[in-house]
Amino acid sequence: xxxxxxxxxxxxxxxxxxxxxxxxxxxxxxxxxxxxxxxxxxxxxxxxxxxxxxxxxxxxxxxxxxxxxxxxxxxxxxxxxxxxxxxxxxxxxxxxxxxxxxxxxxxxxxxxxxxxxxxxxxxxxxxxxxxxxxxxxxxxxxxxxxxxxxxxxxxxxxxxxxxxxxxxxxxxxxxxxxxxxxxxxxxxxxxxxxxxxxxxxxxxxxxxxxxxxxxxxxxxxxxxxxxxxxxxxxxxxxxxxxxxxxxxxxxxxxxxxxxxxxxxxxxxxxxxxxxxxxxxxxxxxxxxxxxxxxxxxxxx
Amino acid sequence: xxxxxxxxxxxxxxxxxxxxxxxxxxxxxxxxxxxxxxxxxxxxxxxxxxxxxxxxxxxxxxxxxxxxxxxxxxxxxxxxxxxxxxxxxxxxxxxxxxxxxxxxxxxxxxxxxxxxxxxxxxxxxxxxxxxxxxxxxxxxxxxxxxxxxxxxxxxxxxxxxxxxxxxxxxxxxxxxxxxxxxxxxxxxxxxxxxxxxxxxxxxxxxxxxxxxxxxxxxxxxxxxxxxxxxxxxxxxxxxxxxxxxxxxxxxxxxxxxxxxxxxxxxxxxxxxxxxxxxxxxxxxxxxxxxxxxxxxxxxx
Numbered sequence: 255x256x257x258x259x260x261x262x263x264x265x266x267x268x269x270x271x272x273x274x275x276x277x278x279x280x281x282x283x284x285x286x287x288x289x290x291x292x293x294x295x296x297x298x299x300x301x302x303x304x305x306x307x308x309x310x311x312x313x314x315x316x317x318x319x320x321x322x323x324x325x326x327x328x329x330x331x332x333x334x335x336x337x338x339x340x341x342x343x344x345x346x347x348x349x350x351x352x353x354x355x356x357x358x359x360x361x362x363x364x365x366x367x368x369x370x371x372x373x374x375x376x377x378x379x380x381x382x383x384x385x386x387x388x389x390x391x392x393x394x395x396x397x398x399x400x401x402x403x404x405x406x407x408x409x410x411x412x413x414x415x416x417x418x419x420x421x422x423x424x425x426x427x428x429x430x431x432x433x434x435x436x437x438x439x440x441x442x443x444x445x446x447x448x449x450x451x452x453x454x455x456x457x458x459x460x461x462x463x464x465x466x467x468x469x470x471x472x473x474x475x476x477x478x479x480x481x482x483x484x485x486x487x488x489x490x491x492x493x494x495x496x497x498x499x500x501x502x503x504x505x506x507x508x509x510x511x512x513x514x515x516x517x518x519x520x521x522x523x524x525x526x527x528x529x530x531x532x533x534x535x536x537x538x539x540x541x542x543x544x545x546x547x548x549x550x551x552x553x554x
Numbered sequence: 555x556x557x558x559x560x561x562x563x564x565x566x567x568x569x570x571x572x573x574x575x576x577x578x579x580x581x582x583x584x585x586x587x588x589x590x591x592x593x594x595x596x597x598x599x600x601x602x603x604x605x606x607x608x609x610x611x612x613x614x615x616x617x618x619x620x621x622x623x624x625x626x627x628x629x630x631x632x633x634x635x636x637x638x639x640x641x642x643x644x645x646x647x648x649x650x651x652x653x654x655x656x657x658x659x660x661x662x663x664x665x666x667x668x669x670x671x672x673x674x675x676x677x678x679x680x681x682x683x684x685x686x687x688x689x690x691x692x693x694x695x696x697x698x699x700x701x702x703x704x705x706x707x708x709x710x711x712x713x714x715x716x717x718x719x720x721x722x723x724x725x726x727x728x729x730x731x732x733x734x735x736x737x738x739x740x741x742x743x744x745x746x747x748x749x750x751x752x753x754x755x756x757x758x759x760x761x762x763x764x765x766x767x768x769x770x771x772x773x774x775x776x777x778x779x780x781x782x783x784x785x786x787x788x789x790x791x792x793x794x795x796x797x798x799x800x801x802x803x804x805x806x807x808x809x810x811x812x813x814x815x816x817x818x819x820x821x822x823x824x825x826x827x828x829x830x831x832x833x834x835x836x837x838x839x840x841x842x843x844x845x846x847x848x849x850x851x852x853x854x
Contacts, residue, residue: 285707286736289715293707340672345643345664364645365718368668369711372640372675376706379679383699395691398698399683406676407585407593411669415589418665436586 262544266307273306274298276328280381285373292362292370293377297335300353304476304549305330305445311541312449312465321388322452326397329378330445333405336374337441339367341414375405396451404444413437417504425505431474433505438480439473446472446542464534468527468542475523475550481506482516487554524550562844566607573606574598576628580681585673592662592670593677597635600653604776604849605630605745611841612749612765615834621688622752626697629678630745633705636674637741639667641714675705696751704744713737717804725805731774733805738780739773746772746842764834768827768842775823775850781806782816787854824850 277298283290306327313323342349342357343364350360359367382389382397389397403409413436420433446469450462485508507516527546531539577598583590606627613623642649642657643664650660659667682689682697689697703709713736720733746769750762785808807816827846831839 282707285715286712287715287719289707289712336672340668343645343668345668366715368640368643368645369715369718372636372671372705373707373711375672375675376702376709376711379698380702380706383695383702385699391691391695394698395683395694398679398694399685402676402680402683405672406680407582407589407673409676411673411676412586412589415585415587415666415669418669419587 260540260544262541262548265541265544269307269310270303272324273303273310273327273331276324277331280328281377288362288366289369289373292358292366293374295355295361296339296358296370297332297374300355301331301334302552303331304545305334305441307545308442308445308469308472308542309449309452311545312446313452314449315536315539315542316450316453316461316465318449318452319389319393322390322393322397323449325381325384325389326401326448326452329381329397329401330441330448332374332378332381333401333410334441336371336378337405337410337414339371339374343367346414346418378405393452397448400444400447400451404440409436409440409444410438413440420505423505425510427510430505430507430510434474434477435470438477439470442473442476443469445469458535461534461536464530464536467530468534468546471523471527471530472546472549475520475527475546478507478516478520478523479550479552481508482513482520483552483554484508485513520550560840560844562841562848565841565844569607569610570603572624573603573610573627573631576624577631580628581677588662588666589669589673592658592666593674595655595661596639596658596670597632597674600655601631601634602852603631604845605634605741607845608742608745608769608772608842609749609752611845612746613752614749615836615839615842616750616753616761616765618749618752619689619693622690622693622697623749625681625684625689626701626748626752629681629697629701630741630748632674632678632681633701633710634741636671636678637705637710637714639671639674643667646718678705693752697748700744700747700751704740709736709740709744710738713740720805723805725810727810730805730807730810734774734777735770738777739770742773742776743769745769758835761834761836764830764836767830768834768846771823771827771830772846772849775820775827775846778807778816778820778823779850779852781808782813782820783852783854784808785813820850 281290281294281297283294285293309327309330310323338352339358341347342352343359349357351357358370378401379398382401383394405411413433416433417437443466446465450465484506507519511519524546528543531542581590581594581597583594585593609627609630610623638652639658641647642652643659649657651657658670662670678701679698682701683694705711713733716733717737743766746765750765784806807819811819824846828843831842
């Protein structure tokens with residue numbers, strides 16, 4: 255799907271180095287009583303970094319402030335990282351393996367894991383509000399608003415609450431969609447909107463709407479593919495426990511639609527995301543297109 | 555200590571009504587899957603509301619934007635409320651009683667308590683960044699910076715990590731002071747600075763420094779008095795389990811200094827806080843003075 259003249263791997267590698275270095279610099283290893291170490295364990299060297307890449311791609315497409323883009327990219331990754339730490343805890347999913355490593359509570363104890371998650375969330379907002387003049391107050395205010403909404407009870411945390419309440423329940427497609435729109439979709443869509451908010455696109459309603467549509471379709475596609483991989487991939491490939499949705503009797507798109515229709519649905523969402531970009535009027539959306547393609551056609 | 559022409563009870567009652575109504579309005583009971591209810595249980599109708607009162611008193615003393623003041627007051631209370639929810643969980647203090655009611659995890663289960671705490675933190679930042687034009691981007695950016703730092707690993711969360719690591723350890727007064735400066739002091743001092751940040755006092759370095767001194771002394775005094783009350787009051791008066799510091803072998807000012815010297819130390823900190831206000835150059839600091847007096851001479 256991506257244009258032949260765009261190399262996503264090269265683009266991603268260059269941008270991931272920036273994100274990794276920034277996270278290394280911004281998560282202080284000297285934070286009190288081992289807390290900084292637990293936070294670094296949770297957030298460094300791990301994962302696909304899809305959310306920060308979406309922020310950076312959207313910021314570049316919209317002509318955003320690069321400093322703001324990098325901070326927003328790291329902030330959304332910290333929110334994602336904290337949610338995994340808390341999600342893995344015994345009172346939630348009770349997972350012991352994440353990205354091929356022991357989960358944070360296994361490594362550092364539950365109390366430290368709880369605190370590390372809490373502190374990662376606070377740090378995300380701290381990153382958005384530097385006092386060195388590199389990010390304007392207007393941008394900081396927009397980023398803070400978007401991230402807080404996406405992370406909170408009408409976003410990610412709300413989706414997790416629905417997830418908790420839905421174990422063992424038969425959900426309709428509409429209910430499943432609501433859960434995922436909040437649980438994973440809100441932060442993925444917010445990643446795109448955070449990138450856009452680094453520019454003064456706010457005035458350009460047309461482009462903003464198109465990016466929101468792209469982000470919504472991508473967020474949903476991500477979850478559909480996640481559900482597919484939970485049944486088609488093994489733990490070694492995933493770097494986390496495969497088949498756990500089935501084991502936990504969680505509702506999934508595969509359970510609801512069947513495997514083939516779920517795969518067709520993911521492709522339809524990809525097409526929808528790409529159409530939204532084409533209608534955005536933005537001059538260069540190649541990285542955003544390639545990321546959508548990667549999300550839907552990924553193998554882990 | 556408070557001027558005879560100032561009635562703190564009357565002032566507090568009027569301001570607490572505003573805070574309570576705003577929290578009622580801003581914590582949506584309809585949030586998904588009972589999450590809003592758990593958040594409201596954690597944050598409404600409870601506690602002394604010292605932090606929001608400090609925000610409002612400082613904002614009024616500094617001539618702040620009242621809408622920003624009310625939002626910052628509620629935000630800091632949400633951070634405080636979330637920290638209590640997580641602190642009470644079995645993997646932390648394992649407390650079953652808070653403000654005379656079952657703690658959130660007892661009432662709603664651990665998973666919901668974890669999520670409610672997480673969502674309360676996100677909501678705090680959401681409150682600081684309204685999109686209705688009532689708070690300028692400059693103020694939002696300053697509030698977000700102050701609150702994130704005070705809540706995070708170089709503030710409250712860092713202090714909790716030290717607290718965790720220090721159970722059963724003999725701390726020096728300097729170490730105990732560092733722990734409390736972070737664990738409770740950072741958020742109390744930030745309450746004062748959040749209020750100041752609602753005005754354009756930033757230019758007035760003298761007043762800002764004086765308010766920071768006041769906030770630091772008050773934050774420390776609060777903890778010294780807390781330690782004193784843990785041994786002198788009973789559970790019914792406190793609305794929480796008395797004597798738990800001793801039971802958990804936690805280091806306290808009373809254990810370190812003895813009861814009488816701890817009481818003298820609290821009075822010295824009060825005098826220091828009041829002197830800072832006198833040197834601030836602000837025209838009316840009566841509510842801040844009366845709050846400091848109340849903190850040190852409180853009975854629960």
